[in-house]
Amino acid sequence: MSPPNPLNILLRHIRLSWIVLMWEMCWPLKARMILVILMLVSVGTVFSQEPVPTETSGITIHVVQRDETLSQIALRYGTTIAAITTANSLLNPDNLQIGQRLIIPGTQAATPGMIVPHIVQPGETLSTIAARYNSTVESLSEVNKIAGLGSLYAGQTLLVTQGASGTLPPDKISLHIVQAGDNLMRLAAQYQTPVLRLAQTNHLTMNAPLQVGQMLIVPDSAAAGQFVNLPNPIRDFQLGPLPAVQGKTLSARIFAPAGLTITGEIFDRPVTFSPVNGIYLAMVGIHAFTEPGIYELHLSLTDEAGVLVAYELRIKIEDGGYSREDINVPPEQENLLAPEVVQAELDRVTAIMSGFNPQPAFNGLMGLPSTGRVTSQFGTRRSYNGSPYNSFHGGADFGGLPGSLILAPADGVIVLAEPLNVRGNAVIIDHGMGVYTGYWHQSEIYVQAGQKVTRGDVIGAVGSTGLSTGAHLHWEMWVSGVQVDPLQWLTYPFTPEG
Ligand SMILES: [Zn+2]
Incomplete structure (x- = not known):
């Protein structure tokens, strides 16, 4: 090997300096381009149902959606299948699970001046958001054209210039490479994060064996509540998923000392909080006909001494983008049943499905109740014989052979x-x-009232009983006394944990 040529070293140095110089000079242009792209992206999400990637301060995490492939995800983020496979230690890249979280490599590391979208959470103000990203209130106000301090609402998308205050924002999550002897319990203790949250973030079951070299995302529990401005004794308050959408479910989690009574109200309906696993949890169904807009959630907290804390939060409800459907009912098929019979059955079903049992039995993603294809979505606005579109499809229909099994x-x-x-x-x-x-029109019922079922148990078979024109399963879900889209529960993991 010959000694390095001083001229070559000099040339390489000049080339490097030139690249660095170009990078620096191009920066304002790049920042402007990124801003325009981000604005187009955020405008796009208002009008489409495209899932928004989880933005956890710096590192991009993608939540796998139904029917999504690794090549689509790679294309979307401008990276490669190989890069995602390596970053996530995927054993079988063809076997993605709905709801699985993937680290998108090449997008990590907070960059000063980089503009990122941020969805406003409960208790956040311009000051707390500025602190979270080491940005400034002035920068936030300017980029988002915000005048007053009190104009934020949960679910609002803001563009944030990271590090506008001069220093880089701290990472709010960390990555852990599994070592021999690691298990979820030990890692949860090491990082002081709830073990269930660690498992859920990485799409693992509690007893899943860890592979040496596997990369885990560690959510930073120490950061929880650090960047919010909430009245005592509320330490943190999380809503999910945001933005909230008409016809969907919204979970509310309040982190506060034990022994409180928390009551709430939104859309003129009560919001019932229960103490579960060290937090206060409420599940809110948003009616499919709730007008898109800003709504107030009113909360009151009472402790043993009867001290009352009132808190009001503004939440944005977005349009669900439901389609319209015209249904023609031949005159001879109208009024097959007396209206009082129909109403009595509706009243009975409504009373049962508006109940409240404080023990949560759901955990994580729900499974499919049927292997059939979805033939009609929840929420479709319906007109009968030319009437106004003032009713909607209250569930999701699955086509299927008569007799095919229905699972819990x-x-x-x-x-x-x-x-x-x-x-x-x-x-x-x-x-x-x-x-x-609820599961309607079954050919057979295989369960009895009072029986406990676990996920995957057979409860019945597909049929066409009742007012039905062909074999199908109508799957219905009610949350807080309101019909909501059950398919959301297949892709968003509602859990009873913090
Ligand atoms: Zn139906």
């Missing part, structure tokens, strides 16, 4: 299992916390 999508207790006039052979499962699922 999550644990629960059977609270109804009998033939009904309109709904045919019907089963209702109580999953706790005001979450109920």
